[in-house]
Amino acid sequence: MYGRLPIVKMLAAIVALTAAISAVMLSINWDGQEASTAASKIDDLLNVMIVISSFVFSLVVVALFYALWKFKAKPGDESDGEPIHGNTRLEIAWTLIPTIIVLFGGGYSWKVLDEIEKPAKNPLTVDVFSQQYAWSFGYPGKGNVWSQGELHVPVNRQIQFKMHAQDVIHSFWVPEWRIKKDNVPGITTTAIVTPDKVGTYQLVCTELCGFGHATMRAKVVVEPPGQFQKWVAGLKEKVPQPLAESVVQDTETNPAPLSAGGA
Amino acid sequence: MLAAIKRPGWTRGALGALAFAAFGFGLVISLRAISGLPLYQTEQTGYPHVIVPLILAPLGFLAGFGCFDYWLRWAAGAPTIPDDHSQHGAKTWKDYFRFNTDHKVIGIQYICTTFFFFFVGGLMAMLIRAELAQPGTQIVDAATYNSLFSTHAVLMIFVFVIPVFAGIANYVLPLMIGAPDMAFPRLNALSFWMLPLAGILFIGSFLAPGGAFDAGWTGYAPLSTGAPLGQSFFNLGVQFAGASSILTALNFLVTIITMRAPGMTFWRMPLLVWANLSTSLLVVAATPFIAGAQFMVLLDRLLHTNFFQFAAGGDVVSYQHIFWFYSHPAVYIMMLPGFGIVSEVISTHARKPIFGYRLMALALLGIVVLSYSVWAHHMFVSGMFSWLRVPMMLTTLLIAVPTGIKIFSWLGTLYFGKIHTYSTSMLFALAFIVTFTIGGISGVMLGMVPIDIHVTDTYFIVAHIHFVLFGGSVFTIFAGIYHWFPKMTGRMYDEKLGRVHFWGTLIGTWGTFVPMHWIGMDGMPRRVADYASQFGNWNLLISCFAFMLGAVQLIFLYNMIVSWRFGPRAPANPWRANSIEWQVSSPPPIFNFDEIPRVVGGPYEFGVPGARHAIMAGEGAEVPATEPSVVGSP
Numbered sequence A: 001m002y003g004r005l006p007i008v009k010m011l012a013a014i015v016a017l018t019a020a021i022s023a024v025m026l027s028i029n030w031d032g033q034e035a036s037t038a039a040s041k042i043d044d045l046l047n048v049m050i051v052i053s054s055f056v057f058s059l060v061v062v063a064l065f066y067a068l069w070k071f072k073a074k075p076g077d078e079s080d081g082e083p084i085h086g087n088t089r090l091e092i093a094w095t096l097i098p099t100i101i102v103l104f105g106g107g108y109s110w111k112v113l114d115e116i117e118k119p120a121k122n123p124l125t126v127d128v129f130s131q132q133y134a135w136s137f138g139y140p141g142k143g144n145v146w147s148q149g150e151l152h153v154p155v156n157r158q159i160q161f162k163m164h165a166q167d168v169i170h171s172f173w174v175p176e177w178r179i180k181k182d183n184v185p186g187i188t189t190t191a192i193v194t195p196d197k198v199g200t201y202q203l204v205c206t207e208l209c210g211f212g213h214a215t216m217r218a219k220v221v222v223e224p225p226g227q228f229q230k231w232v233a234g235l236k237e238k239v240p241q242p243l244a245e246s247v248v249q250d251t252e253t254n255p256a257p258l259s260a261g262g263a
Numbered sequence B: 001m002l003a004a005i006k007r008p009g010w011t012r013g014a015l016g017a018l019a020f021a022a023f024g025f026g027l028v029i030s031l032r033a034i035s036g037l038p039l040y041q042t043e044q045t046g047y048p049h050v051i052v053p054l055i056l057a058p059l060g061f062l063a064g065f066g067c068f069d070y071w072l073r074w075a076a077g078a079p080t081i082p083d084d085h086s087q088h089g090a091k092t093w094k095d096y097f098r099f100n101t102d103h104k105v106i107g108i109q110y111i112c113t114t115f116f117f118f119f120v121g122g123l124m125a126m127l128i129r130a131e132l133a134q135p136g137t138q139i140v141d142a143a144t145y146n147s148l149f150s151t152h153a154v155l156m157i158f159v160f161v162i163p164v165f166a167g168i169a170n171y172v173l174p175l176m177i178g179a180p181d182m183a184f185p186r187l188n189a190l191s192f193w194m195l196p197l198a199g200i201l202f203i204g205s206f207l208a209p210g211g212a213f214d215a216g217w218t219g220y221a222p223l224s225t226g227a228p229l230g231q232s233f234f235n236l237g238v239q240f241a242g243a244s245s246i247l248t249a250l251n252f253l254v255t256i257i258t259m260r261a262p263g264m265t266f267w268r269m270p271l272l273v274w275a276n277l278s279t280s281l282l283v284v285a286a287t288p289f290i291a292g293a294q295f296m297v298l299l300d301r302l303l304h305t306n307f308f309q310f311a312a313g314g315d316v317v318s319y320q321h322i323f324w325f326y327s328h329p330a331v332y333i334m335m336l337p338g339f340g341i342v343s344e345v346i347s348t349h350a351r352k353p354i355f356g357y358r359l360m361a362l363a364l365l366g367i368v369v370l371s372y373s374v375w376a377h378h379m380f381v382s383g384m385f386s387w388l389r390v391p392m393m394l395t396t397l398l399i400a401v402p403t404g405i406k407i408f409s410w411l412g413t414l415y416f417g418k419i420h421t422y423s424t425s426m427l428f429a430l431a432f433i434v435t436f437t438i439g440g441i442s443g444v445m446l447g448m449v450p451i452d453i454h455v456t457d458t459y460f461i462v463a464h465i466h467f468v469l470f471g472g473s474v475f476t477i478f479a480g481i482y483h484w485f486p487k488m489t490g491r492m493y494d495e496k497l498g499r500v501h502f503w504g505t506l507i508g509t510w511g512t513f514v515p516m517h518w519i520g521m522d523g524m525p526r527r528v529a530d531y532a533s534q535f536g537n538w539n540l541l542i543s544c545f546a547f548m549l550g551a552v553q554l555i556f557l558y559n560m561i562v563s564w565r566f567g568p569r570a571p572a573n574p575w576r577a578n579s580i581e582w583q584v585s586s587p588p589p590i591f592n593f594d595e596i597p598r599v600v601g602g603p604y605e606f607g608v609p610g611a612r613h614a615i616m617a618g619e620g621a622e623v624p625a626t627e628p629s630v631v632g633s634p
């Protein structure tokens, strides 16, 4: 029955459309600048998804428009179509093939996730304190000094951010790093980033936290290690007592009862 | 006057609301006086003297309006008249403003009420887009902006998309399965009347000190537990909307399971019935979770129960687990009925049986089961136990499979058919396939943890939800309204205006929501009144398309109102469909059928020689001697 369809021509159209859409989509850098080791991995995954998605979209569009062109009723034609109720082989195919595709995507994503979150040997730990509507940063390895509204990190070294929200949920996002993590009051959450490009970026709050949410931003400076050391050495203030107390156990990877964690 | 007070209706309803509110107010004040507390507690999360009356007044209204009269009389042992049909059917427009137990009246009540909220919510969207047209603050301040997008989303979700599907199914489903009404007509009416109360609570929150609720439709704790009084209006409104959906879903389940016409086996049910069966299964099991979540927030606010107060040992992330355990299934509650509508429309206008009918029904059930196992894909960056992310990712990706099956089967239905595109309903159904595919694709991307980490809580999400909710649900709602308009009103609508509405909506939807993907990936967070100036041009373009999209909805409104009043009379079956609702007059007689039809075949037997779906009363002679065998796969 389906032998009557110009399958080869339709496939050619789908492939051509997929190629055209993918070419346009891949030529644009959707996510903006890449400035961490995770960024290129995530963008690669996104690009693979763009090609697969272009294919799915082309398939649907070509199938739909071919049907509309070929099987449109002539004006005044009151007759019915052919009483086809299904085709078991086709139905099995469009159950199994998408299953394989999404499982491939799942496996690939899992691998990327593992890679971008793999802890390094000698990371730098930075405490992130968020409160309505300001960011501040503590450097526990550097005498627990404190910086308000400005985050400095050395380039090419893994940073482990430990996040501590003081009032409501905020979310830590540096678009160029492709990394985002909620700051949740009562628990400590972790984000792992290895910045690999020197520059100045913006830290954006992405979790609605009240009327100042849109403007809750901080400056992020990625700099060579020497410069970073100098900057840290220049910090005089220590993390204030109330903030220091909010540094509690990481329940994300170790869901111990709260009493043990000391909320 | 005294008669008006005794008779169920608006006067008694208003008095009931007042009396119950006064009782609640008095109760709170006197209890506080007895306990030696200050009479009024007006910390922003407090206000018990407002909250308790707000809980009781809607119940007082429902009681006064007559929702409980029959049951109360029965419970008190007073005489009831089981076949008193005075509350049934509508003779004038006034009957739509009464407690009415006729499923057709209730269906129309639902549809008109929900579309009212659609337009109010749409107006808010216009304000949102006006503010966002340029960076900086122009027309509303940041706090008002937060209230606007929160109420916009809440109205659209809880009192438009979810209940409008219940309204369409209320009208159509009993007719489709050959039933004279729903299983529990009084419960049905009660469910409807809770809905406007929810909507009033949501909109009324603008009057609360501190403004309307502004923690988003997600109402995450602890932002919500510490928010001003308006948040409590949301917590309460959700209870009424939720109770309404749960009761309706129970009603659908019992109706579908027990009231199908003789011969209508499960495998002969139209897919709209399958879709509502699946949706109802989701509603009854999932909705209690959001009701619970909102009660816990309310109790935290009012009684300091500390479910989510981290300082007192509460757990902030658990709110999100409870919330999304409902709200992920809710996205399918907002989509499955639309799948049903599209199946009816496409099969009818392509003059072809649905391709792979059984797999279509099974795919619905597959979605029901899977959608309970994916909720935490909304929480990949929330700080939940990180091990949960990968399993939730895999189930999320798998749910794309049954969804894909539906898309491919609709396409398959078109092949070797005779496709008619003269009706606006078919245009919306066809456009839905493509638009929803985009929403599905972005959904699969969001299901992948690494991509989600980057784009969650950005405009990419806003793009995704609108492709699935506007391009998905709302397109199917329009398809359904246009499809059954002749049946419901007995009039035809104007196809020319319908086409203008269709093209305007299609172009407006794509123009508004496609660029949102880009600015999201490029760094614009969601739920912001102000943004970096680099996104200014895109936002201006988006706003222009949004205004166009808003404006064409007025054409729809005009078309519906004028056609309902003056449109040409509709024949019983203008689309030459097979299902039972088209075999009775337009609009159908008061109890639907003089005699219950007999179902003798599948619902989509287009092109099968001599096949029938149902045999109506008085047709006995024409029954084919042997039932036509279902043609197997070629």
Ligand code: HEM
Pocket (backbone or CB within 6 Å): B122, B125, B126, B128, B129, B149, B150, B152, B153, B156, B157, B161, B216, B217, B218, B462, B465, B466, B469, B470, B473, B474, B512, B526, B527, B528, B529, B546, B549, B550
């Ligand atoms: C003219 C049509 C519409 C326009 C222009 C529009 C615009 C918007 C915008 C700009 C936002 C984002 C606000 C922000 O995050 O800052 C939003 C949020 C939202 N809208 Fe719409 N909308 C429209 C129709 C709808 C419809 C029909 C629905 C539901 C079926 C809907 C459901 C939502 C939801 C669920 C959100 C998320 C709110 C949140 O993040 O809490 N919208 N809308």
Ligand SMILES: [Cu+2]
Pocket (backbone or CB within 6 Å): A170, A171, A205, A206, A207, A208, A209, A210, A212, A213, A214, A216
């Ligand atoms: Cu924020």
Ligand SMILES: [Cu+2]
Pocket (backbone or CB within 6 Å): B327, B328, B331, B374, B375, B377, B378
């Ligand atoms: Cu979900």
